[in-house]
Amino acid sequence: MRYLVYPVQGNDTSVYKSVYLPMTCTNVITNLSRHISLTKEECDLISSKVRQVELKRKKVIIHEGQVAKDVAFVLSGCLRSYSVDDNGFEHILQFAPAEWWITDMYSFIAQQPAYLTVEAITDSEIALLSRKDQLDLFDQIPKLERYFRILTENSLVGTRQRLIDNLSLTAKQRYENFCNLYPSLINEIPQKLIAEYIGVTPEFLSKMRTQLLRSR
Amino acid sequence: MRYLVYPVQGNDTSVYKSVYLPMTCTNVITNLSRHISLTKEECDLISSKVRQVELKRKKVIIHEGQVAKDVAFVLSGCLRSYSVDDNGFEHILQFAPAEWWITDMYSFIAQQPAYLTVEAITDSEIALLSRKDQLDLFDQIPKLERYFRILTENSLVGTRQRLIDNLSLTAKQRYENFCNLYPSLINEIPQKLIAEYIGVTPEFLSKMRTQLLRSR
DNA sequence: CTGTTTTCTTAATCTATGTTATTGGTTACT
DNA sequence: AGTAACCAATAACATAGATTAAGAAAACAG
Numbered sequence: 219m220r221y222l223v224y225p226v227q228g229n230d231t232s233v234y235k236s237v238y239l240p241m242t243c244t245n246v247i248t249n250l251s252r253h254i255s256l257t258k259e260e261c262d263l264i265s266s267k268v269r270q271v272e273l274k275r276k277k278v279i280i281h282e283g284q285v286a287k288d289v290a291f292v293l294s295g296c297l298r299s300y301s302v303d304d305n306g307f308e309h310i311l312q313f314a315p316a317e318w319w320i321t322d323m324y325s326f327i328a329q330q331p332a333y334l335t336v337e338a339i340t341d342s343e344i345a346l347l348s349r350k351d352q353l354d355l356f357d358q359i360p361k362l363e364r365y366f367r368i369l370t371e372n373s374l375v376g377t378r379q380r381l382i383d384n385l386s387l388t389a390k391q392r393y394e395n396f397c398n399l400y401p402s403l404i405n406e407i408p409q410k411l412i413a414e415y416i417g418v419t420p421e422f423l424s425k426m427r428t429q430l431l432r433s434r
Numbered sequence: 435m436r437y438l439v440y441p442v443q444g445n446d447t448s449v450y451k452s453v454y455l456p457m458t459c460t461n462v463i464t465n466l467s468r469h470i471s472l473t474k475e476e477c478d479l480i481s482s483k484v485r486q487v488e489l490k491r492k493k494v495i496i497h498e499g500q501v502a503k504d505v506a507f508v509l510s511g512c513l514r515s516y517s518v519d520d521n522g523f524e525h526i527l528q529f530a531p532a533e534w535w536i537t538d539m540y541s542f543i544a545q546q547p548a549y550l551t552v553e554a555i556t557d558s559e560i561a562l563l564s565r566k567d568q569l570d571l572f573d574q575i576p577k578l579e580r581y582f583r584i585l586t587e588n589s590l591v592g593t594r595q596r597l598i599d600n601l602s603l604t605a606k607q608r609y610e611n612f613c614n615l616y617p618s619l620i621n622e623i624p625q626k627l628i629a630e631y632i633g634v635t636p637e638f639l640s641k642m643r644t645q646l647l648r649s650r
Numbered sequence: 651c652t653g654t655t656t657t658c659t660t661a662a663t664c665t666a667t668g669t670t671a672t673t674g675g676t677t678a679c680t
Numbered sequence: 681a682g683t684a685a686c687c688a689a690t691a692a693c694a695t696a697g698a699t700t701a702a703g704a705a706a707a708c709a710g
Contacts, residue, residue, distance in 0.1 A: 636688075
């Protein structure tokens with residue numbers, strides 16, 4: 219399975235929760251505990267640094283051109299990161315359903331202006347951790363650094379793999395990749411956004427889908 | 435200038451040196467000194483860890499599937515990193531003319547099996563630094579860590595920008611981008627490789643080039 | 651609940667890029 | 681030097697995917 223490049227993001231175990239259902243929020247600690255063992259004190263310390271926030275649909279948390287102060291963990295709902303090209307077209311780099319992390323990784327790490335915008339696709343609840351608090355936590359809980367280091371490495375590999383895929387795969391294959399990586403999103407977000415992610419027009423995605431349906 | 439994303443790699447100052455000319459090798463220390471100030475002792479320490487190697491054309495230094503032990507600094511000649519897709523087509527991720535660094539960044543950092551192959555395009559001279567020696571140097575010369583951290587961040591941004599470019603630009607624009615990023619390579623490496631980099635067939639690149647020539 | 655906006659589908663047409671094949675020119679091998 | 685292997689150019693033809701347009705369905709806001 220070439221596409222499970224985000225092991226610590228729990229995309230294999232999580233089930234997308236529609237915003238129309240009552241939300242049962244996983245919190246950051248529960249997710250972290252699945253990957254590293256934490257004492258009660260460490261959990262409390264992390265909790266004290268994390269700010270829980272409710273986000274309305276279309277609300278932006280990372281703005282292009284500004285430094286990304288925070289990395290966000292999605293408790294419920296779904297966010298996306300994208301860049302806008304010179305013709306005004308948006309290109310989606312990543313989706314983040316429940317239990318995924320999202321930010322402009324470069325901006326967050328280097329504390330340089332972001333190239334990306336990060337925005338809620340649906341009403342969502344997220345947990346925010348600032349770069350400063352993150353670095354403080356690394357000092358006090360060294361094993362956390364490993365967790366985030368792997369997260370960053372996966373982000374690097376994921377981006378690189380998508381570049382290679384865009385150079386070598388057809389639109390249909392890229393759509394299948396999307397379905398494997400984000401199974402929970404297929405029927406939950408506008409197709410328009412899926413088209414933006416795989417790099418085709420919404421019209422062409424619609425055509426592909428009817429072809430895929432008929433061939434079954 | 436959106437494309438100068440490798441500031442510490444000196445691509446703006448370096449001139450590609452043909453392998454047919456006598457080689458005047460810049461060494462690693464000279465390059466590092468341009469970005470951070472080093473004492474005599476620190477220079478000697480770094481020199482003691484760096485192994486200078488001559489590479490014949492087509493010689494591979496990082497093998498897909500094996501852990502990338504080293505990061506390479508190109509003294510003369512040119513290398514490339516690429517991945518091979520399921521149909522046997524090669525896709526070039528990066529070129530490294532003189533004064534650029536190259537490796538499978540993910541494999542090198544995470545010490546996991548590489549997805550990429552790194553190979554000499556022309557007879558080259560390179561300087562190799564192992565991951566272990568690099569980490570030792572970080573302990574003894576902390577400012578080196580900053581230098582390599584920025585290198586890694588630029589690799590992240592560069593890959594991401596290429597992904598966005600492949601989603602939003604035409605082949606002609608991507609060729610122009612290549613020319614800006616690697617001006618020294620345009621007439622020095624086979625066009626076939628340039629085509630692989632920008633993601634078109636060699637035939638189509640040839641067609642584009644005659645169009646560009648006629649339009650001037 | 652209703653009018654407005656957004657999204658999805660379908661179809662006709664168009665275009666950028668791929669494919670295949672041929673030719674001639676370089677470079678490498680012995 | 682001679683042959684093999686590779687590389688660039690060109691052209692005719694093929695196709696994946698874009699564009700445009702229009703109507704239907706869904707989602708949203710007041």
